[in-house]
Amino acid sequence: MDLELSDDQRMLKDSVDRLIAEQYDLDQRRGYMIQPDGWSAEMWKSFAELGLTMLPFSEEQGGLGLGGVETMIVAEAFGRGLVVEPYLPSIVLAGTAISEAGTPDQQAGLLPGIMTGETIASLVTDSAITARRDGGDWVLDGTAKVVLGGDCASLLVVPAGEDLFVVTSDVAGLECRGYRLHGGGTAADLAMNGVKVPEKSRLGGNGAGARAVEAGIAWLAGEALGAMQAALDLTVDYLKTREQFGKPIGVNQSLQHRAAEMLVEVEQARSAAMYAALLADEQDEHVRAAGYAAIKVVIGKAGRFIAQYAVQLHGGIGVSEEHLVSHYFRRLTAIGILLGDTESQIARLAKLGGFTGPEPHFAAA
Structure with a gap:
């Protein structure tokens, strides 16, 4: 699956990528995590000033009215930076639930504080x-x-x-x-x-809770993609620079094959994240439910594969607190469990009759 970004989407990507690159290296992240709330109020303010906390809400609600693709762009950048601020619980999960279930008056009373970041x-x-x-x-x-x-x-x-x-x-x-x-x-x-x-x-109600969880899975798919790509990049760089017996360990063909397998898993996760972004507009509840269950299975399995082999190919340093790859391992493991682990999503998908259903479905893509 290929997804060509528009000019506005590329500008959003560049802005978020730049912010994360400048403000979210490993040492900065550690500093954010030891703050009283476990995250940085200053970074949260920066996200709000950039408009990220308003991104998924409609213009009628006072938001930017952007869609699943833009949310995926932000999620991927956050996954790469291992962002710990409460974007998923506050903006994606709670924000979607209120947007879906609240009356106009309730939305007017609750959403402004969430969109500005003042209300968690x-x-x-x-x-x-x-x-x-x-x-x-x-x-x-x-x-x-x-x-x-x-x-x-x-x-x-x-x-x-x-x-x-x-x-x-x-x-x-x-x-x-x-x-x-x-x-x-x-x-x-x-x-x-x-x-x-x-x-x-x-x-x-009206299924708002389920729609919010689906939005959460779409976010996790984008976040997992960012973390997987970063873990793969670190691993490939390590294979090129780590020397043993006078030559880089990356010349070992078996390690090259493993890195290639990791790349395949990343690309599968990329397709799943793109599909998750596009599936948000699907009106058929059954198609959405089956699609998001399948997406969660794909990112769960791919995330486990990438995390484990990134650590294995790094050797002992891969599990150390000082090396970034160990933090990607932890986050990808957590993403595999959040909002339904792989086994439960497979069981859910089976009860729904499988991914494709009796007839092929292409409308969401």
Whole structure:
């Protein structure tokens, strides 16, 4: 699959690539990760000033009205830089859920803060939370695990039954245990005990949670591509420069074959990321569900292959904290698990009848 970028898309790519190259080397990233929230407020401000936090929202909502391809461009750059700021939980997941499920008044009240970066939001994707009526309000009870960005979010979008509810982080009855994630970023486990939510904070449902997860998978596909390409580039450079017995180890034909296999996996992931970007406009829910499940399988398998062999070809230095390739290994491992691991997505795809369905489908591409 080939994707020719427009002039505006190339300008976006150049701007984001330049920012990440200048502000996100390994030492700078370490400095961001030891800050109180686990990420840099200054970098988050830079993303907002560049318009990245407004990118996926429609012009009617006050955003830039750009699409899946532009989001993929940003995700790929963030994957290459191993960015730890909460773009996925706040902009992609929670932002999509509110955009899909909220009324115009709810969107007008919630989205501006998210788009400017002043409000950090998070979508609960793995929960056992129930909702019950209490007069004119709702009461939420239950638990949620691995809520991305949940430890620093001031706004939580919580699924319960068929509906989504907006909950502020300081509401009575909400307990939050935050922690750092293996591949960078933060998350939280939540416990809700009699959390009261007014009717005006009920967003409704209409499949918004599923659309948000699909947007998240599309983002992870782009991010994984950036990390895989960077890990491959590091590995090829190492094979060219690391000498043994007086010559570069890259002259070993078996190592060349392994690097070539890594390149094939990267290109498969690239096609999956492009398809994920284009699939966002597909109106058939079944086609989208099957497509995103297949995409998650592809990036999960490719990410595992790239991460493991990048470390193997580097040798012992590949697992050291001081070498960048070990950080790509961690992030690609985490991406393989987030929003459904490979095994669960294969099972989901099988239940949906497979990727292609009874008739070939080409509309999304």
